[in-house]
Amino acid sequence: MTLSDTIAGLLGLNANDPLQFFIAAIIASAIVGTFMLVNVAIAGPWAKRKITAAFTDRIAVNRIGPFGLMIIVADAVRLLSKELIVPEKVDRPAWDLAPLIIAGSALFGFAVIPMGSGVQVADPEVGLAYVFAVASLASIGLVMAGYASNNKYSMLGGLRAVAQNLAYEIPLVLTGVSVVLFAGTLRMSEIVAAQTETLVTIAGIGIPSWYAFVNPFAFVLFLVANLAEVGRNPFDTPEAPTEIVAGYQTEYSSVYFVLMYLGEFIHIFLGGAIITTIFLGGPTGPVLPGIVWFLIKIWAVFLFTQWARSALPRVRIDQLIEIGWKGMLVLSFANLVLTAIIVGVIA
Structure with missing residues (x-):
């Protein structure tokens, strides 16, 4: 039973009536969206700084509130209160829509992610294909932002972004397809259910049949491709501050910059949610509730x-594209063929 069905039952709505079920689905989407936005709000202004400071032996935010947590509120007020500066000769409709597309495309992806027992907005048969499709819409937003800004650095950032996403999205999807071959389904809940068995028992400890253990090569490929998709080092060339200022987001300020920044971190968490679902057993785990295990796993990816x-x-950028087309693509096809052979032999 999905979260939409549960809410429909609690509110006394008829799940068979399209309008009433739509209302329940909107409420379920708002709950899941708010839940993920809270995680992103913690990750962006606060956790990112604390983690980076720990890695580089520096002192991070620690003055505003306990452990510096109120920096989240301070940054929100600071950024949202800034003037929205619109450069001359921008393509205004595209420039306005780009931040919404970048942030919204990732939020739509969480609709099919199983986060715990009954915590899933929808569970379509093509769940994995859907989440890849909506996540890829961010590429359109990046190109729109770069082109519409009427700035050569923004344009370069947008071109780099689409070139990078094309080079690494194909290996990402192909590696995901190798998981589908094992699970025999695109439905996200069934992919999670297929990983609940015990793969092997060592010294009395059962190793779960997570696809990260079943096919670690695919897991590593997916992790690397995901880094490129979310623009994290060594694949952050679309923003590259030492070369192109801030790339596609150079001309954005105030609430638009907040949306661009938010979109970046929502995509990081969506990537973590996909990895958690198809490689790390989703929300399954001992003792703790499923939603807690889900959070632990996506924060580990973060x-x-x-x-x-x-x-x-x-x-x-030339090295990045070469790694994608000549390295990752070849390895992902090899992984797919090998997986098909193994599944064929076992079947």
Whole structure:
């Protein structure tokens, strides 16, 4: 039973009536969206700084509120109160829509992610295909932002972003398809259910059949491709402050900059949610509730992305594209073929 069904039952709505079920789905979406936005609000202004400071032996935010947590509120007030500066000769409709597309595309992806027992807005048969499709819409927003800003650095950032996403999105999807071959389904809840068995028992400890253990090569490929998709080192060339100021987001300020920044972190958490679902058993785990395990796993992925940001040097754009097309694409096809052979032999 999905969260939409549960809410419909609690409110006495008829789940078979399209309008009433739509109301329940909107409420469920608002709950899940708010839940993820709270995590992003903690991660962006506060956790990112604390984690980076720990990696680089520096002191992070610690003055505003306990542990510096009130920096979240201070940053929100500071950024939202700034003047929204609109550069001359921008393509205004595209310039206005780009931040909304970048942030919204990631939020739509959480609709099919199982976060715990009954905590899932919808569970369509094509769940994994849906989440890849809506996440890829961010590429349109990045190109729109770069083109519409009427700034050569923004334009370069937008071109880099779409080139990077094309180079790494194909390996990302192909690696996801290898999981589908194992699970035999695109439905997210069934992919999670397929990972609940015990893979092997060592010294009395059962190792779960998470696809990260079943196919660690695919797991590593997906992690690397995900870093490129969310623009974390060594794949942050679309923003590259030492080369192109801030890339596609150079001309954005005030609430629009907040949306761009928010979109970046929502996509990081969506990437973590996808990795958690298809490789790390989703919300399954001992003792603790499923939603707690889900949070632990997506925050672990976030921690990995922040480690990469602090530890790995940026690669040049030509190197980045070469890694994607000549390295990741070949390896992802090899992984897909090998997985098909293994599944065929076992079946």
